[in-house]
Amino acid sequence: MKEIKRIGRGVGKVVLVLLAGILMPILVWVALGASLTQKIREKRQQRMSAPTIAEILAAAGITIREEAANKR
Numbered sequence: 001m002k003e004i005k006r007i008g009r010g011v012g013k014v015v016l017v018l019l020a021g022i023l024m025p026i027l028v029w030v031a032l033g034a035s036l037t038q039k040i041r042e043k044r045q046q047r048m049s050a051p052t053i054a055e056i057l058a059a060a061g062i063t064i065r066e067e068a069a070n071k072r
Contacts (some may be wrong), residue, residue: 057064 054064
């Protein structure tokens with residue numbers, strides 16, 4: 001019984017080392033790719049200009065009368 005436990009522990013350690021050796025480099029590259037895509041998205045949002053009030057109202061279908069605009 002002691003021999004089986006010792007063999008099981010040895011096999012478990014080998015499996016953990018193999019998983020860590022294979023999965024860790026993959027996870028590093030995945031994390032690097034995710035962070036780069038997030039930074040690219042943030043830069044795209046910064047470049048986009050904010051819409052003007054006239055564009056917002058036009059998209060909503062609201063028109064401004066010229067008389068009210070000229071009185072100011």
